[in-house]
Each structure stands twice: as C-alpha cells, then as structure tokens.
Amino acid sequence: MVNASTPAPVAARRSAQEVRERVAALPDPELPVIGLGDLGVVGRVAPGADGVLEVEITPTYLGCPALPEITAAVRGILTSCGHPDGRVRHVLTPPWTTDRITPEGRRALAAHGIAPPVTPAPDSPVPVALGAVPCPHCGSRATRPHSAFGPARCQSVLWCTACREPFPHLTAL
Amino acid sequence: MRPGTLPDVPPSAAHPDLARYVTRLGDDALVLGQRLCQWITRAPTIDEDLALSNIALDLIGHARALLARAGRLDGTGRTEDDFAYTRSEREFTNALLTELPNGDFAVTVARQLAYTHFAVLHYASLAHCADPELAAFGARAAKEVAFHRLHADRWTVTLGRGTAESARRMRHALERVWPYAGELFEDDDLLRRLAASGTVPSPAPLRDTWLGRVTGVVTEAGLAVPAPTWSATGGRAGLHTEEFGPLIAELQSVRRQFPGGTW
Numbered sequence: 001m002v003n004a005s006t007p008a009p010v011a012a013r014r015s016a017q018e019v020r021e022r023v024a025a026l027p028d029p030e031l032p033v034i035g036l037g038d039l040g041v042v043g044r045v046a047p048g049a050d051g052v053l054e055v056e057i058t059p060t061y062l063g064c065p066a067l068p069e070i071t072a073a074v075r076g077i078l079t080s081c082g083h084p085d086g087r088v089r090h091v092l093t094p095p096w097t098t099d100r101i102t103p104e105g106r107r108a109l110a111a112h113g114i115a116p117p118v119t120p121a122p123d124s125p126v127p128v129a130l131g132a133v134p135c136p137h138c139g140s141r142a143t144r145p146h147s148a149f150g151p152a153r154c155q156s157v158l159w160c161t162a163c164r165e166p167f168p169h170l171t172a173l
Numbered sequence: 174m175r176p177g178t179l180p181d182v183p184p185s186a187a188h189p190d191l192a193r194y195v196t197r198l199g200d201d202a203l204v205l206g207q208r209l210c211q212w213i214t215r216a217p218t219i220d221e222d223l224a225l226s227n228i229a230l231d232l233i234g235h236a237r238a239l240l241a242r243a244g245r246l247d248g249t250g251r252t253e254d255d256f257a258y259t260r261s262e263r264e265f266t267n268a269l270l271t272e273l274p275n276g277d278f279a280v281t282v283a284r285q286l287a288y289t290h291f292a293v294l295h296y297a298s299l300a301h302c303a304d305p306e307l308a309a310f311g312a313r314a315a316k317e318v319a320f321h322r323l324h325a326d327r328w329t330v331t332l333g334r335g336t337a338e339s340a341r342r343m344r345h346a347l348e349r350v351w352p353y354a355g356e357l358f359e360d361d362d363l364l365r366r367l368a369a370s371g372t373v374p375s376p377a378p379l380r381d382t383w384l385g386r387v388t389g390v391v392t393e394a395g396l397a398v399p400a401p402t403w404s405a406t407g408g409r410a411g412l413h414t415e416e417f418g419p420l421i422a423e424l425q426s427v428r429r430q431f432p433g434g435t436w
Contacts, residue, residue: 061231061234061317062231062234062235062237062238062310062313062314062317063230063231063232063233063234063235063237063317064234065230092306092309092310092312092313093305093308093309093312095309095312095313095316096313146220147220147223147224148224148320148323148324149220149223149224149227149228149324150223151223153227153230153231157220171320173316
C-alpha cells in the first residue's frame with residue numbers, strides 16, 4: 001500500500017550496457033525506421049572521470065535538426081535507468097559517415113523505400129554516381145539523380161526510369 | 174534550441190583571441206545562412222527551394238557549433254542564441270561577402286561559389302589545427318561544405334553555358350560579388366597572432382588554390398574570372414554594408430518581440 005509519505009520510487013540503476021541497448025533502440029526522429037544504434041551515432045557509454053554515466057552521440061550533420069530531440073530522448077533513457085544525473089556528450093571525432101550504418105540498418109531503410117547510401121569514390125563529394133543506386137521499389141539500376149537535396153538534410157532524391165517513381169536516397173557521406 | 178536539451182560540454186580554458194576568431198567563422202556561417210533563408214518560397218523551383226534551405230540549415234548548424242564554442246572560449250558562457258539575437262550590427266564580424274543581398278539567382282550562385290570554395294579549403298586547414306574541438310569541427314564542416322560547393326559549381330556552369338541571358342547574368346553576378354572575395358583571405362593582427370602561436374593557420378596562403386579552383390569552374394562555364402579594381406573590407410572590424418541592418422533586424426525580430434520566449 002502506497003501512501004502520500006512514501007517517497008517516489010527511484011528507478012533501478014541499470015548497467016552501462018543496458019543503457020546502451022536502450023539508447024541504440026531509440027528510433028531516429030527523422031528516419032524512424034532505423035534505430036540510433038543501426039544509424040551508427042551511439043558511441044561510448046561509460047562512467048566519466050567523476051563516475052557519472054556518459055552517453056556519447058556522434059551527430060550525422062552539424063546542423064541536424066533532430067539533434068536536440070535525440071539528446072532529450074537519451075536523457076530520458078538515462079533518467080529511467082536510474083542515472084538522472086547522466087550526461088549526453090556530442091562527439092565530432094571521428095566524424096560520422098554513412099559507413100557506420102549497420103547492414104541491419106541498410107535493410108530497414110531499403111524496406112521502407114529509402115535507398116541506402118552507396119559509397120562514392122574516395123575523395124569525391126559527388127553524392128550519387130549515375131545509375132549506381134538501385135531503386136528500392138523495383139530494384140532497377142536504371143535510376144538517375146533528380147535533386148541533390150531532398151526532404152531531410154541527409155537525403156537526396158533520385159528518379160527510377162524503369163518504374164517511374166522518385167525515391168529518397170540516404171546521401172553517402 | 175529548447176531548454177534542457179543542450180549537450181553537456183566540458184568547460185574549456187579561456188582564450189580570448191581564439192574566441193574572436195571562432196566568432197568570425199560563426200558569424201560568416203550565420204549571416205550567409207540567414208541570407209539563404211530569404212530564398213525560401215522564392216527559389217526558381219521547389220527543388221531549388223529545398224537545396225537552398227538545406228544549405229542554410231547546414232550553415233546555421235555550423236554557426237551554432239562555432240558561436241556556442243566562442244561563448245565558452247571568451248569566458249562569458251554566452252550561448253549561440255545570445256550571440257545571434259543580442260548583439261548589435263557593429264558586433265558582428267562576418268566577412269562582407271556573406272551579407273551581400275541575394276540579388277537575382279545568379280548573384281546568389283556567384284556568392285556561393287566564392288564562399289564554398291573558400292570554406293572547404295579553410296575548414297580543411299583547420300582540421301589540423303592545435304585546438305582539438307575546432308579541428309574536429311573543421312574536418313566535419315569541410316565535408317558538408319563540399320556538398321554545397323558541388324551545388325554552386327553546377328549552377329555556375331549551367332547558367333554560364335545556358336542562354337545568352339543566363340550567361341549575361343552569371344557574368345554580371347561574378348563582377349558584382351568578386352570585389353568581396355578578397356576579404357576572406359585578409360590577414361590582420363588577430364590572425365597573425367594566432368598563426369604565429371601555431372593556434373590556427375592563416376587563410377591568406379589558401380588564396381592561390383582558391384583562385385585556381387574557381388577559375389577552373391568559371392572557365393568551364395565559358396566565362397572569365399573578374400579582376401576587380403577594388404576590394405571590400407571592414408566586416409571583420411564590425412563595419413557593414415547598408416543592407417546588413419535590415420537582415421539583422423529580421424533575424425532578431427521575434428526575439429525582440431518576445432524576450433525570453435521559447436518554442
């Protein structure tokens with residue numbers, strides 16, 4: 001029986017590994033079909049020098065508008081896991097690249113109509129090589145760039161000449 | 174940024190010179206980002222609307238990172254919002270190029286061409302600087318601006334090799350913008366001190382590479398790089414063009430009407 005004088009229950013203190021798993025499972029706000037872990041933005045989860053648990057997040061883009069939302073969501077996980085004083089650190093080194101997206105993440109993107117990143121030639125800022133990105137709808141490679149800038153900062157738009165559908169492509173970086 | 178969502182960053186030792194330098198870079202990105210925002214709903218096509226707003230978003234992201242860092246380096250603890258919304262025109266130290274009015278689309282393309290080729294080289298040179306946080310920023314930002322550079326290069330060539338009218342406008346745009354490019358590479362006491370102490374590299378030596386690259390693009394566009402007879406200066410000292418006041422007024426208007434408001 002709980003009465004008014006009972007203090008609010010303190011969440012059980014979960015291990016860094018458990019916190020990491022929960023953070024990795026958070027959906028990306030802009031690409032909800034993929035978890036933060038599969039997107040490759042979750043770094044070290046471990047106590048800092050003062051013993052407080054720290055979660056490192058590597059932003060995909062410096063101006064990513066989802067970053068405050070991600071930070072707040074990670075703070076929520078920290079609190080619910082018994083680390084209300086936990087910290088979220090934004091880490092820029094090494095920079096995030098699309099190579100960090102896991103195979104599972106790539107499958108999830110393709111299953112939802114977003115072509116996974118196709119890695120460009122080294123040192124090339126060119127985001128899409130002509131015909132190199134298969135259409136996520138029909139699989140045809142007869143696709144061509146339509147717009148280098150798409151619905152979100154990380155996406156460009158391609159056009160499939162076989163099924164005549166436009167589709168977003170996660171820009172390789 | 175909503176309250177309570179700021180990343181937790183360790184305090185850094187005060188470094189007033191570096192703070193001023195980082196503020197300049199942040200101001201360049203903020204002011205150019207704000208200028209590009211003025212294209213939204215006015216760009217030639219919806220794809221171009223998306224392109225320019227995406228580029229603006231990246232630039233404002235760069236400005237946030239840089240200005241927040243400046244507030245830690247100068248010891249005031251000011252946030253990026255404090256820098257953007259509570260400074261007067263005279264306190265902004267952006268290069269004048271970044272505040273030039275959008276003009277017609279060709280003028281915006283010419284301004285983007287000059288800035289992006291500079292920024293890629295400059296940020297890439299920062300990637301090896303002594304300050305680890307700034308180095309990390311430089312490595313990351315150089316990749317993002319390389320994407321913007323591609324956009325500027327493509328449009329320069331498209332307009333230059335398009336119709337007689339588009340070529341005429343692109344030529345006019347280059348002539349309009351070029352006198353403002355030199356300021357990006359200008360050295361002053363602050364930059365000389367920072368370079369001498371090995372803190373950050375001076376941008377002056379990047380000018381030849383910049384000129385080689387923009388000349389390549391402009392030549393491909395069937396046009397010639399202008400040789401301006403004068404060079405604009407003063408932005409780094411807070412002396413701005415006539416058109417700067419309205420831009421900053423627009424940037425700060427909501428904050429002025431609703432002080433302390435959040436959304």
